[in-house]
Amino acid sequence: MSEIFDTSIAFAKAADAADTLAYLKDAFYFPQHNGKNAIYFCGNSLGLQPIKLQTAFEIELTTWREKAVGGYFGGTNPWLKYHEFLQPSLAKIVGASTSEITVMNSLTVNLHLLMLSFYQPTKERFKIIMESGAFPSDQYAVETLVKHFGLDPTTTIIEIAPNNGNKHLIEADILEAIANAGTALAMVIMGGIHYYTGQLYPMQTITKAAQQVGAVVGFDLAHVVGNVPVALHDWNVDFAVWCSYKYLNAGPGAVGGVFVHEKWATNTNTPRLGGWWGNDEATRFKMEKGFLPKPNASGWNISTTQVFNCIGLKTSLELFDEAGIENLRKKSISLTNYLAFLMQQLPNLSFEIITPSNPHQRGAQLSLYFKENAKAIHNKMIENGIIVDFREPGVIRLAPAPMYCSYLDVYQFYCILRDNF
Ligand SMILES: *Cc1c(COP(=O)(O)O)cnc(C)c1O
Secondary structure (H helix, E strand, O other): OOOOOOOOHHHHHHHHHHOOOHHHHHHEOOOEEOOEEOEEOEOOOOOOOEOOHHHHHHHHHHHHHHHHHHHHOOOOOOHHHHHHHOHHHHHHHHOOOHHHEEEEOOHHHHHHHHHHHHOOOOOOOOEEEEEOOOOHHHHHHHHHHHHHOOOOHHHHEEEEOOOOOOOOOOHHHHHHHHHHHHHHEEEEEEEOEOOOOOEEOOHHHHHHHHHHOOOEEEEEOOOOOOOOOOOOOOOOOOEEEEOOOOOOOOOOOOOEEEEEOHHHHOOOOOOOOOOHHHEOHHHHOOOOOOOOEOOOHHHHOOOOOOHHHHHHHHHHHHHHHHHOHHHHHHHHHHHHHHHHHHHOOOOOOOEEEOOOOOHHHEOOOEEEEEOOOHHHHHHHHHHOOEEOEEEOOOEEEEEOOOOOOOHHHHHHHHHHHHHHO
């Protein structure tokens, strides 16, 4: 995939022809606009539906219809272990061993549960570092966690904001905030990619620095998983949580994912809130006193696996296995660079790309800030069958997800802006 772009349609067509992942577009349903597939740049909000999903649902409906409770042990995918079927693919995507992965609940619920495991405030060590302008749900979660412990959010939470007129956090500022908090720092909890600016944070460096002052580190990977490969185990990240309905295409409200580092997961004394699904299956039904968690990330599961909420994820992960997250990332860097290149060839439109220009500091997202006319420009996109995300006060987020977006999609998007403004 060439990095020497031009503004011809021939370039877009040649790049698609050379793209070994291009065929995956046909594995998804697209919203329709005037009888044609819309151009979908909203996979960072809700991924598209895999075509095979309906069949996958029918398999479980059949099992339920024909075997009823027998479906837990029989059928095509015995439900007792359904969450475990998802571990191998997710482990590859986040750089973990299967025993460090589980799926359960949904993202914010898991964020609460994991923070309750890992945030153990004392009189001396209680501060939490997070990025300023974090996703609202994460802000609410951290605020209410702190209050739950009887602490004051204003003196407990340290929000790090870009300095000196920068649009992004620079590594040195993050490290300085960690060093300044020092032995008072209990936990760093950050998004891996900022949902609004699209900045990818240096997670490995943050983890190392925070652990050096004795804090634990968790990441919300909502905008990372299925987008940018990470190495959670090797980076020694303590825990991470994510949702599955963005780049992972698992469907609205699909089951959330959890990583717990082996060093904590194998220790059954690591604090947590328990339930029967996290208990050893051998003793689960002995009705004896005493919760015996599994010595792995599944030891955090609480309730019966939400099978119907996992089907979309299982189906979609088969496509990730086929494509390979590293191949997707390679295409993604090229496709997003191509989009950035074309956006710079629009002299009549006044906007600023607020996402870092370095491809190693972003995933498949560019956020465009329009000082004026943002709503009119967004409406023009809608009229032309382009689905993007609009955020006040005038930011349009474009996510050319490499799984189902083509170079021609990006080119057509450029043409609509070029020809209308
Ligand atoms: C999408 C997103 C969420 C959504 O959380 P749910 O509990 O799944 O509704 C939370 N945090 C971040 C950073 C997100 O990007």
